Amino acid sequence: MTLLAPLGALGRATLALLAMVGRVALFALSALSHMLRPPFYGREFGAALMNVGWLSLPVVGLTAIFTGGALALQIYSGGARFSAEAVVPQIVAIGIVRELGPVLVGLMIAARVTSSIAAEIATMKVTEQIDALVTLSTDPMKYLVAPRVLAALIVVPLLVAVGDVIGIFGGYAVATGTLGFNAAAYLKNTVDFLEPLDIISSLVKGCAFGGLAALMGCYFGMTSGRGAQGVGRATKGSVEAAAILILAANFLLTGAFFSL
Amino acid sequence: MIDLQGVTKAFGNNHVLRGVDLTIERGTSMVIIGGSGTGKSVLLKCILGLVAPDAGTITLEGTDVTKTDRDAFLARFGMLFQGAALFDSLPVWQNVAFRLLQGRDRLPKPEARDRAIEKLRRVGLKADVADRLPAELSGGMQKRVGLARAIAADPEIIFFDEPTTGLDPIMAGVINELIREIVTEMGATAMTITHDMTSVRAISDRVAMLHDGVIQWTGPVSQLDSSGDPYVAQFISGSAEGPIEAVR
Numbered sequence: 407m408t409l410l411a412p413l414g415a416l417g418r419a420t421l422a423l424l425a426m427v428g429r430v431a432l433f434a435l436s437a438l439s440h441m442l443r444p445p446f447y448g449r450e451f452g453a454a455l456m457n458v459g460w461l462s463l464p465v466v467g468l469t470a471i472f473t474g475g476a477l478a479l480q481i482y483s484g485g486a487r488f489s490a491e492a493v494v495p496q497i498v499a500i501g502i503v504r505e506l507g508p509v510l511v512g513l514m515i516a517a518r519v520t521s522s523i524a525a526e527i528a529t530m531k532v533t534e535q536i537d538a539l540v541t542l543s544t545d546p547m548k549y550l551v552a553p554r555v556l557a558a559l560i561v562v563p564l565l566v567a568v569g570d571v572i573g574i575f576g577g578y579a580v581a582t583g584t585l586g587f588n589a590a591a592y593l594k595n596t597v598d599f600l601e602p603l604d605i606i607s608s609l610v611k612g613c614a615f616g617g618l619a620a621l622m623g624c625y626f627g628m629t630s631g632r633g634a635q636g637v638g639r640a641t642k643g644s645v646e647a648a649a650i651l652i653l654a655a656n657f658l659l660t661g662a663f664f665s666l
Numbered sequence: 667m668i669d670l671q672g673v674t675k676a677f678g679n680n681h682v683l684r685g686v687d688l689t690i691e692r693g694t695s696m697v698i699i700g701g702s703g704t705g706k707s708v709l710l711k712c713i714l715g716l717v718a719p720d721a722g723t724i725t726l727e728g729t730d731v732t733k734t735d736r737d738a739f740l741a742r743f744g745m746l747f748q749g750a751a752l753f754d755s756l757p758v759w760q761n762v763a764f765r766l767l768q769g770r771d772r773l774p775k776p777e778a779r780d781r782a783i784e785k786l787r788r789v790g791l792k793a794d795v796a797d798r799l800p801a802e803l804s805g806g807m808q809k810r811v812g813l814a815r816a817i818a819a820d821p822e823i824i825f826f827d828e829p830t831t832g833l834d835p836i837m838a839g840v841i842n843e844l845i846r847e848i849v850t851e852m853g854a855t856a857m858t859i860t861h862d863m864t865s866v867r868a869i870s871d872r873v874a875m876l877h878d879g880v881i882q883w884t885g886p887v888s889q890l891d892s893s894g895d896p897y898v899a900q901f902i903s904g905s906a907e908g909p910i911e912a913v914r
């Protein structure tokens with residue numbers, strides 16, 4: 407009995423996890439189906455586009471430029487160990503476009519957007535605003551969830567594209583400014599080296615990460631417990647879940663795109 | 667006519683409703699009284715389908731509320747929540763006009779705004795609050811905006827969860843009169859929760875007292891003082907002595 411107790415606990419934890427995965431999957435399907443059926447709430451969608459996209463630009467830009475610059479320095483000093491300093495433009499381009507651009511933008515969106523969606527919806531839940539929506543014949547899945555998830559699916563790939571460009575520019579600025587690279591050659595090397603699949607994978611990742619980030623915010627908000635503590639837990643849980651799912655999805659997508 | 671039969675609801679080990687039987691006739695005003703935490707708000711939410719009862723049936727004009735078209739069902743209702751539950755991202759007038767701005771036969775914005783301002787005036791608020799955000803209003807003002815929202819689409823059935831709590835006596839009087847007027851002049855059915863005995867007498871046709879998860883007593887308001895029920899007697903006199911424990 408006592409010998410098997412840890413096994414029982416493990417089993418319960420696994421079951422709880424599976425049940426949670428099931429609930430999240432059902433929630434995601436329901437959100438998708440509401441995106442496709444009217445009524446559509448244009449105003450909510452516009453506000454979500456603004457919040458997820460436009461207002462995230464400064465954070466995305468700063469993250470990308472510093473990362474691109476640091477990456478150029480690392481590759482230069484690492485490459486110098488076997489006289490391969492010249493590969494800086496190529497590796498910066500690959501590193502940013504395939505991996506760091508989408509992942510860092512995804513994590514920034516998880517920090518900025520997932521948390522704010524979760525806190526907002528959870529507060530609405532706790533103060534009975536969600537109940538009030540229902541009594542006013544408005545489906546919260548349609549009014550709150552669908553516009554936010556749709557906005558993230560559309561706008562996060564664009565943010566990733568912006569992040570990619572700024573990241574490469576960060577590498578370019580460091581390489582030409584302090585490492586003595588020729589500006590025109592750096593750009594030519596970058597452009598010649600990148601393949602369409604690199605860029606497609608970057609945008610697909612952006613779409614997936616954006617969708618996950620918004621969904622987690624909405625899910626944890628809608629299932630929030632009562633009181634200020636409920637809001638706090640929902641917010642924390644949503645960011646953790648979004649960050650882990652983004653990193654796991656990144657691994658799977660990288661495998662799918664580049665290991666074949 | 668709303669009819670509840672054997673409605674029960676528990677949250678974990680907390681058995682809130684233990685078999686509520688209650689009938690509210692069409693076009694009448696029912697007031698629910700009862701101690702804090704006895705499940706009055708939960709009861710209203712059960713009727714609206716916001717909380718799923720564990721057992722029992724709730725019917726509206728003979729049809730089970732869980733089996734009707736939700737949109738058509740909810741379109742007949744207005745609800746004032748205990749905490750007002752205003753949408754804090756929308757200005758006051760859009761809160762009030764929320765239902766008027768949704769759906770297939772929505773009103774154009776200027777018209778909806780005029781309707782909202784008219785309803786705000788009926789709950790004693792001036793037109794200049796229309797463009798403010800709910801967070802900028804006092805608690806009592808928020809409550810009245812919630813009330814305006816509940817009556818904005820002229821619903822047939824209106825639930826008021828503590829409409830006069832947090833209002834000054836004059837404003838409470840205005841609201842009591844408004845609720846009475848909505849029932850007598852517009853023929854609406856009202857169900858009001860209140861702790862304010864003045865309100866009870868001003869608003870109600872019938873009174874029901876919820877205690878220990880069941881309807882302890884129900885009858886016309888004229889019999890409230892001669893109910894012969896010790897729970898009701900203690901409740902309306904506000905005495906600490908009696909069958910209702912003061913610590914719950």
Ligand SMILES: Nc1ncnc2c1ncn2[C@@H]1O[C@H](COP(=O)(O)OP(=O)(O)OP(=O)(O)O)[C@@H](O)[C@H]1O
Binds near residue numbers: 702708
């Ligand atoms: N969503 C919920 N989850 C868990 N418990 C709940 C929930 N809603 C209500 N309760 C519990 O149900 C009981 C009745 O709550 P309710 O809000 O209906 O009381 P009330 O009669 O309206 O009291 P008051 O007059 O103070 O408003 C309380 O014990 C409350 O803790």
Ligand SMILES: [Mg+2]
Binds near residue numbers: 706707708748827
């Ligand atoms: Mg209550």
